[in-house]
Amino acid sequence: MGESAPADATGTPALKRPLGVLDVWALGVGVVVAGAYFGWNLGLKDNGPVAMLVASLLVCLLYLTWVLALAELSVAMPYAGGPLAYGRRAAGPLPGFIMGWSMLLEAQFAAIGCALAVGGYVAFLVNPNEQSQAVEILAELVTLLIFFLLQAWGVKEQSVALVVMTYGALLGLCIFWIAAATNFSAERVWPRENLLAGKGWRAVLDALPYALWWLVMIETVALAAEEMREPQRTLPRGLTLAQLTLAAIVVLTWLFACGAVESQQIAVDSAGQDISYPLAAVLHHLKVGENPILSIGFGVLALFGLIASYHAILYAVSRQGFALGRAGYLPSLFGRLHAGRRTPTVALAASTLLSAAFVVASIWFKDAINVAVLVSTLTALVWYVLAMACLLILRRREPALFAAYQAPASRVLPFVVAILSIFGIVAYARLEYAPAVFALAAAFYAAGIIYFLAFARGRLRSDAPEERGTQMAESVR
Numbered sequence: 001m002g003e004s005a006p007a008d009a010t011g012t013p014a015l016k017r018p019l020g021v022l023d024v025w026a027l028g029v030g031v032v033v034a035g036a037y038f039g040w041n042l043g044l045k046d047n048g049p050v051a052m053l054v055a056s057l058l059v060c061l062l063y064l065t066w067v068l069a070l071a072e073l074s075v076a077m078p079y080a081g082g083p084l085a086y087g088r089r090a091a092g093p094l095p096g097f098i099m100g101w102s103m104l105l106e107a108q109f110a111a112i113g114c115a116l117a118v119g120g121y122v123a124f125l126v127n128p129n130e131q132s133q134a135v136e137i138l139a140e141l142v143t144l145l146i147f148f149l150l151q152a153w154g155v156k157e158q159s160v161a162l163v164v165m166t167y168g169a170l171l172g173l174c175i176f177w178i179a180a181a182t183n184f185s186a187e188r189v190w191p192r193e194n195l196l197a198g199k200g201w202r203a204v205l206d207a208l209p210y211a212l213w214w215l216v217m218i219e220t221v222a223l224a225a226e227e228m229r230e231p232q233r234t235l236p237r238g239l240t241l242a243q244l245t246l247a248a249i250v251v252l253t254w255l256f257a258c259g260a261v262e263s264q265q266i267a268v269d270s271a272g273q274d275i276s277y278p279l280a281a282v283l284h285h286l287k288v289g290e291n292p293i294l295s296i297g298f299g300v301l302a303l304f305g306l307i308a309s310y311h312a313i314l315y316a317v318s319r320q321g322f323a324l325g326r327a328g329y330l331p332s333l334f335g336r337l338h339a340g341r342r343t344p345t346v347a348l349a350a351s352t353l354l355s356a357a358f359v360v361a362s363i364w365f366k367d368a369i370n371v372a373v374l375v376s377t378l379t380a381l382v383w384y385v386l387a388m389a390c391l392l393i394l395r396r397r398e399p400a401l402f403a404a405y406q407a408p409a410s411r412v413l414p415f416v417v418a419i420l421s422i423f424g425i426v427a428y429a430r431l432e433y434a435p436a437v438f439a440l441a442a443a444f445y446a447a448g449i450i451y452f453l454a455f456a457r458g459r460l461r462s463d464a465p466e467e468r469g470t471q472m473a474e475s476v477r
Contacts, residue, residue: 022163024238027312028221029245030166034309035214036173036253037302038117039373041278043210045267049188049258050195051203055211056254058204060247062420063215066384067243068407069417070219071236073391075405078231081323081464082219083383088467090390090397093457094449097329099390100320101448102383103219105441107316108351109376110217112358114310116369118143119359120276121306125299128284133363140359147311148352151318152345165308172301173249176279179298180256182288189259208427212377214250217309218243219380220316232404253279261285276369277302314351321347327464329456335464367433374437378428384421388414 043052077085083103088096119136126135150161196203221239257266257279265285266278275281280299283289322344325334333346362368391414394401407413428434460467 021234021238021241024221024234025241025245026163026166027315028218028239028242030162030169030308031217031220031312031316032215032242032246032309033166033169033173033249033305034114034117035216036249037169037279037305038120038276038369039113039213040210040254041257041266042274042370042373043207043267044258044263045274047199047203047207048191048194048196049254049263050190051199051207052211052258052263053254054204055207056214056250058208058420058423059211059214060250062212062417062424063218064243064247065413065416065420067218067221067239068236069388069391069410069413071239072402072405072407072410073387073394074221074235075232076394076401078235079323081320081327083320083387084323084327084329086387086390086394090393093329093460094452095386095390097324097452097456098445098449099383099386100324100329101445102379102386104317104320104324105379105444106376106383107217107220107313107320108354109372109379111310111313111317111351112355113213113369113372113376114306114313115140115143115355115359116362116372117276118303118306118310120369121280121299121302124277124280125296125303128280128295137359137363141356143307143310144352144356144359147307147314148348150311151314151348152343162308162311165304165311168301169305169308170249172298172305173253175294175298175301176283177252177256179283179286179288179294180260183261183286184256184259186259188262189255202430205427206430208424209374209377209431212380212424213373215243215246216377216380217313217316218246220312236405236407257282274367274370314348317351318344318347321350323464326461327467328460329452367436371433371436371440374428374431374433375441378425378437378441381421381424385418385425388418388421 040052040056043055073086074082077089079085081100084096084100086096087099116136119138119140120131122139123131123133123136126132199206218239221235221242260282266282267275269275269281280295280302283295283298289295321330321334322337323335324330325332325336325347327335334344334350336346337344358368358372365371428437431437
């Protein structure tokens, strides 16, 4: 590990380019598929299935427009530090850092949420009636170690593993849909007497932050642009295919889960605790779920979904940390690559250790998974709004930058993304966990900005791709 890793023509550490359309699809679906296995179900609590459906459809609209707009930025600036590059080129170093830092926080807390959910599913598999906290913690720590080693091994190797796990996760969802259909009731899905749980449209607002978890982190694909063959072709095709796949998963999983049992049974257990293994809990309530082959087999495939997402999210964290370190926004250690495998091992290790710290903290902080999910989605919305501002600025100032690819309905997309994202941020104020979520997010933002202003802004590296792109643009202007 060190600066001797293979580099680009300027001597800057550079990543390989092995990824094609199928790899991009697998990365996009794999990073998000865990959202079908946990997290979204918490939005059902006191809100009901119809409010969850409306919130989920709003989220699908947000992410469909988001990935199309994001593809323009990613093709124009195909760097591992995508958000950093967009903000840096459009508005300067500090906005670039805030965008890159937001993406890093989004991915890091999503990784923490996925790791915690793995422990919940494993403990449920071991003993569905009484989950052991020791089993949960052990499963979470082993997951962190295994996937650190796999990603440190190499990008193509981890991509192959991700494709396999993504197919396994999709098979698990298909099995769940078929099993849940055996106890399906339209009245449970669409309770005509009480469509919005007695709360009116407030129920949709309360469900929205959790509905975001269905699809959050799809933008991970943008961070792989530096490792794609022909990104102007590969990225839009892979992203669009992934988003269409995911929209179908959202609707089908909501439909069959809410049709099989009462929605509150998917959100909380008999003791009133939040459920981190909702699909397994649904099967546990069904007669067909009494078959041990089905319940254990589904549980194993559910783990495929969770670890596929953790695997892809860890990829995102490490690439964003690597890009920030390579450009000088974080300590230079983060920008180092393994000399032989060209993987960002320091950034991988830092993310893994932070996740491990939260896993240990969850022993005392019982709401850790809920807060991790919400911090991830909140920081995501922050950089979505900033990214759309950057897209509008760059389109006006440098129209030639987008000659290789322009999204359909390109004039409307940024405004739809920004409006829906701001609407989502406003919805957080109503949540029970709002004080903890806002406080934790604010603390991380403050720490990052203080580091940038005190140490990083005078040490930015002009040879980093994100910085070179800005310098070339400035020389033309």
